[in-house]
Amino acid sequence: EIVLTQSPGTLSLSPGERATLSCRASHSVSTTHLAWYQQRPGQAPRLLIYGVSSRAAGIPDRFSGSGSGTDFTLTISRLEPEDVAVYYCQQYGISAGLTLGGGTKVEI
Amino acid sequence: EIQLVQSGGGLVQPGGSLKLSCAASGFTFSSYTMHWVRQAPGRGPEYVSAVTGGGDFTFYGNTVKGRFTVSRDNSKNTLYLQMDSLRIEDTAVYYCAREFPVVTGATDYYDNWGQGTLVTVSS
Numbered sequence: 001e002i003v004l005t006q007s008p009g010t011l012s013l014s015p016g017e018r019a020t021l022s023c024r025a026s027h028s029v030s031t032t033h034l035a036w037y038q039q040r041p042g043q044a045p046r047l048l049i050y051g052v053s054s055r056a057a058g059i060p061d062r063f064s065g066s067g068s069g070t071d072f073t074l075t076i077s078r079l080e081p082e083d084v085a086v087y088y089c090q091q092y093g094i095s096a097g098l099t100l101g102g103g104t105k106v107e108i
Numbered sequence: 109e110i111q112l113v114q115s116g117g118g119l120v121q122p123g124g125s126l127k128l129s130c131a132a133s134g135f136t137f138s139s140y141t142m143h144w145v146r147q148a149p150g151r152g153p154e155y156v157s158a159v160t161g162g163g164d165f166t167f168y169g170n171t172v173k174g175r176f177t178v179s180r181d182n183s184k185n186t187l188y189l190q191m192d193s194l195r196i197e198d199t200a201v202y203y204c205a206r207e208f209p210v211v212t213g214a215t216d217y218y219d220n221w222g223q224g225t226l227v228t229v230s231s
Contacts, residue, residue: 033210035217044203044221045153056219088152093211096167098145098155 002026002091004101012107019076021104023089028069033093036065036074039103040085048087049074076106084108110134110220112204117225124194124229130187130204130222138162138182141207143218144189146200146227156202157189158215172198194229201226 003026013019023034036049047056049065052072062077076083089101116128130142144156157178158167166178177190187204202225205218 033216037218044224045218046221047217047219050208050217050219090217092216093214095214096158097169097215098153099215100152103152 002094002099004089004091004099006087006089006101006104008104009102010105010107013079015079015081015108017079019079019083019106021074021076021087021106023067023072023074023101025070025072025091031093032068033091034065034067034072035090035092036063037088037090038083038085039088040082045088079106079108081108110206112206112220112222114202114204114222114225117202117227119228119230120194121231122194122196122229125190125192126194126227127191128189128202128204128225128227130189132185132187132206135206137180137185141209142180142187143205143207143215144176144178144187144202145205145218146198146202147224148197148200151200153203154200155215158207159187191227194227196229199227199229 005024007022032052034052037045039045053065064075086103086105088103091099111133113131120126141160143158145153147153155169159178175193179188204222206220208219210216
């Protein structure tokens with residue numbers, strides 16, 4: 001069973017700053033099946049990134065994903081107030097069920 | 109435009125039952141595996157259940173197996189979750205979600221979510 005560990009738990013930054021969120025897998029995944037979701041307060045999760053680095057429809061290009069093996073990163077290049085949210089990474093295509101990280105809360 | 113509109117939910121006593129619905133539009137509903145995911149207050153999302161496009165196969169998380177039943181009516185483009193023997197720990201916001209198919213036989217990523225519906229189990 002793969003365990004995803006996200007860090008930091010909380011990220012406090014100012015508008016316009018760059019946010020770097022980490023997602024580390026307990027062992028190497030030899031595929032690109034890594035997704036990121038954004039969950040704003042009181043809202044449903046929203047798909048941001050799939051396939052490690054592909055942006056979902058309608059997602060601004062300030063969001064980018066990268067990584068391989070066990071280490072993956074979500075970068076928000078210039079924070080905006082509407083980016084306040086909890087961000088989750090997901091490993092998919094491995095088994096039934098849901099493999100999610102514990103989340104990183106972004107505060108502005 | 110793809111839409112997943114949820115209904116049902118509410119307050120129920122422990123041991124009671126509730127049925128959630130998720131009405132889909134904007135895509136060929138029968139072509140997609142659909143999921144239920146829940147989120148307890150202050151917690152991350154948790155897998156609940158899934159049903160394949162034709163309704164042939166169903167999957168359940170360990171905490172709900174034997175108590176919850178997932179189904180779908182492709183003629184009505186609607187997904188259901190029948191929840192029986194509810195427990196206090198089932199209190200959560202329940203989301204339906206569409207799975208984008210990547211790997212057969214495994215959970216892939218969710219590209220569309222319902223708005224969520226709150227289920228509160230309390231006496």
